[in-house]
Amino acid sequence: MATIDHNGKTYNVDEDGFLTKGMEEWDQGWVEYVKASEGIGDLTDEHNKVIDTLQEYYKKNGIAPMVRILSKTTGFPLKRIYELFPSGPGKGACKMAGLPKPTGCV
Amino acid sequence: MANLKADELGVKVASDPSLTTGAVPAKDWMDTPAVFEPGNYCYQGKSEKVEYISDALKNNPGLFGEPRDWDIESEDWKLPENWKEIIINGIKERLDKFRSFKIFMDCCVRCGACADKCHFFLGTGDPKNMPVLRAELMRSIYRNEFTKAGKILGRLAGAREMTFAVLKEWFMYFYQCTECRRCSVFCPYGIDTAEITMMGRELLHLVGVNTNWILEPASNSNRTGNHMGLQPHTLKENVEYLCDDIEEITGIRITPTWNRKGAEVLFITPSADVFAEPGIYTAMGYLLLFEHIGLDYTWSTYASEGGNFGLFTNNELMKKLNAKMYAEAKRLGVKWIIGGECGHMWRVLHQYMDTMNGPADFLEVPKSPITGTVFENAATTKMVHISEFTADLIKHGKLKLDPSRNDHRKVTFHDSCNTSRAMGMLEEPREILKAVVNNFQEMPENTIRETTFCCGSGTGLNTGEIMDLRMRAGLPRANAVQYVHEKNDVNTLGCVCAIDRATLSALIDYWVPEVQVCGLSELVGNALVMDGEKEKETGLRFEALEGMEG
Numbered sequence: 001m002a003t004i005d006h007n008g009k010t011y012n013v014d015e016d017g018f019l020t021k022g023m024e025e026w027d028q029g030w031v032e033y034v035k036a037s038e039g040i041g042d043l044t045d046e047h048n049k050v051i052d053t054l055q056e057y058y059k060k061n062g063i064a065p066m067v068r069i070l071s072k073t074t075g076f077p078l079k080r081i082y083e084l085f086p087s088g089p090g091k092g093a094c095k096m097a098g099l100p101k102p103t104g105c106v
Numbered sequence: 107m108a109n110l111k112a113d114e115l116g117v118k119v120a121s122d123p124s125l126t127t128g129a130v131p132a133k134d135w136m137d138t139p140a141v142f143e144p145g146n147y148c149y150q151g152k153s154e155k156v157e158y159i160s161d162a163l164k165n166n167p168g169l170f171g172e173p174r175d176w177d178i179e180s181e182d183w184k185l186p187e188n189w190k191e192i193i194i195n196g197i198k199e200r201l202d203k204f205r206s207f208k209i210f211m212d213c214c215v216r217c218g219a220c221a222d223k224c225h226f227f228l229g230t231g232d233p234k235n236m237p238v239l240r241a242e243l244m245r246s247i248y249r250n251e252f253t254k255a256g257k258i259l260g261r262l263a264g265a266r267e268m269t270f271a272v273l274k275e276w277f278m279y280f281y282q283c284t285e286c287r288r289c290s291v292f293c294p295y296g297i298d299t300a301e302i303t304m305m306g307r308e309l310l311h312l313v314g315v316n317t318n319w320i321l322e323p324a325s326n327s328n329r330t331g332n333h334m335g336l337q338p339h340t341l342k343e344n345v346e347y348l349c350d351d352i353e354e355i356t357g358i359r360i361t362p363t364w365n366r367k368g369a370e371v372l373f374i375t376p377s378a379d380v381f382a383e384p385g386i387y388t389a390m391g392y393l394l395l396f397e398h399i400g401l402d403y404t405w406s407t408y409a410s411e412g413g414n415f416g417l418f419t420n421n422e423l424m425k426k427l428n429a430k431m432y433a434e435a436k437r438l439g440v441k442w443i444i445g446g447e448c449g450h451m452w453r454v455l456h457q458y459m460d461t462m463n464g465p466a467d468f469l470e471v472p473k474s475p476i477t478g479t480v481f482e483n484a485a486t487t488k489m490v491h492i493s494e495f496t497a498d499l500i501k502h503g504k505l506k507l508d509p510s511r512n513d514h515r516k517v518t519f520h521d522s523c524n525t526s527r528a529m530g531m532l533e534e535p536r537e538i539l540k541a542v543v544n545n546f547q548e549m550p551e552n553t554i555r556e557t558t559f560c561c562g563s564g565t566g567l568n569t570g571e572i573m574d575l576r577m578r579a580g581l582p583r584a585n586a587v588q589y590v591h592e593k594n595d596v597n598t599l600g601c602v603c604a605i606d607r608a609t610l611s612a613l614i615d616y617w618v619p620e621v622q623v624c625g626l627s628e629l630v631g632n633a634l635v636m637d638g639e640k641e642k643e644t645g646l647r648f649e650a651l652e653g654m655e656g
Binding site: 015061066067 | 333347
């Protein structure tokens with residue numbers, strides 16, 4: 001299993017760089033790490049809103065929300081989410097929020 | 107016309123090095139090793155998934171090997187000490203159990219008719235992706251262990267010993283086959299290479315060699331009822347959300363029911379239809395259709411998955427995951443079942459379900475309450491494909507349709523491997539298309555119907571880490587789409603499969619980005635004239651209708 005060291009902390013990650021223990025290991029340091037690796041500039045309130053929404057939804061549902069629910073809840077159109085997270089809601093935002101990747105017919 | 111992307115991928119079957127070996131083959135195939143590099147293999151199954159699945163099937167111990175952390179690129183896969191014995195015994199057991207497997211091991215004359223029919227061979231140029239050679243990977247071991255000629259003459263008779271190198275080869279090439287069965291259409295003996303791949307994967311699982319992209323959805327399906335892992339409240343909320351969108355677009359409020367006892371029909375569709383684009387638009391189409399005809403039906407949070415990734419592992423897991431359908435139909439007391447747009451789901455339902463988990467004597471032979479049509483083809487399974495059901499409604503003039511609402515779309519149709527070759531559903535989707543769109547154009551005839559080309563990512567190969575392979579394997583399909591796009595301005599690729607909706611979206615976005623992928627039921631939903639609807643300005647994905655752009 002791969003690990004990532006960042007600012008003195010070690011994170012367990014899967015092959016695609018998602019936290020294997022999810023929110024259990026998630027912290028602000030992880031957010032900073034993903035920010036750098038995803039080439040995101042300044043972290044804004046909008047980024048935080050997306051992360052909070054994802055985590056809150058995940059706690060209730062055990063899965064990431066449909067992209068359109070994310071869009072509706074945050075009030076950000078999909079285009080804006082891609083501007084905030086260039087790799088997209090799944091690979092970018094979910095990774096930063098410590099959510100796992102959805103699998104199946106997707 | 108030169109295609110720069112094809113050049114980029116180096117898709118020249120005859121002269122270029124293959125992706126998987128990185129070389130033009132210069133040696134005998136038995137002497138050409140399989141080398142794993144990032145991008146040419148799916149990630150191995152996580153040990154906790156293997157543990158979970160093994161526990162779920164504890165009455166059949168050993169089917170998934172020992173849970174462990176292992177690395178595909180390493181020379182030590184942490185196999186059990188007696189792994190060869192497990193494989194050879196596994197072959198023996200399956201030769202006794204499956205008559206087809208024994209015949210397919212014996213009867214190939216290596217005529218080569220299948221060789222250039224495989225999309226994986228056409229896209230990678232790798233000789234081991236010729237179906238005949240893919241089967242030889244297994245046959246060579248069969249000959250060595252189970253035939254006199256092979257035991258005495260060895261390599262002269264095309265036999266070889268089971269070694270770690272062979273196991274690696276199996277893992278590589280049984281996961282570069284999508285079990286699409288196009289090769290079998292051209293085989294003079296009717297050898298079904300898909301069944302050989304299935305056996306190969308079953309055997310690999312016995313020694314714990316597996317992929318996470320298959321095991322995780324299968325685990326989810328066992329735990330929550332569906333591949334995505336949607337819990338009951340999430341499922342319900344997602345569908346309600348789709349109903350909100352429908353109301354916004356059409357002015358009609360739909361309130362579907364869940365787990366309702368006494369409904370006439372149980373409806374089961376792939377869970378991606380209520381989670382991911384563009385499947386959600388297909389689901390909106392189902393909702394509109396059932397509302398339009400006033401069908402007495404229910405969704406289920408327990409049997410909430412049409413697909414069955416168990417099919418991509420082994421018989422036993424497929425059977426267990428499938429069992430929920432009849433169990434739920436019985437619990438709810440419905441008369442019969444309608445299934446949504448999915449491909450591999452229909453191989454399981456049409457070919458295995460009634461003998462595997464049936465007989466479903468508690469259900470009735472499906473009869474459309476609207477047209478009175480009795481679906482004799484589903485007399486034993488009791489389950490009808492949504493396209494069969496819809497085509498019958500159209501044939502009897504029971505739907506109010508305005509195909510001009512799809513005039514912004516010029517549509518071609520991709521036959522899914524399983525609904526066409528495994529189920530024979532060739533006319534129904536076309537009857538639907540002719541009724542709901544004004545612009546329908548077929549792709550070239552050797553790429554549709556029984557000879558349809560696979561999306562390139564079926565059987566659980568629809569994962570991101572092998573995107574390069576997927577784009578190659580889907581090249582023949584994309585090539586045909588590009589042809590009708592350039593010649594006939596086609597801008598929409600219709601299909602009736604959830605894996606297709608996901609994988610063709612990626613494929614077509616790469617090869618022919620001007621084309622969009624959609625399920626047929628979305629087009630039906632767009633064309634339906636609902637009682638009491640408001641004037642529609644957009645289609646189901648909020649795209650402007652023709653004449654409504656401004």
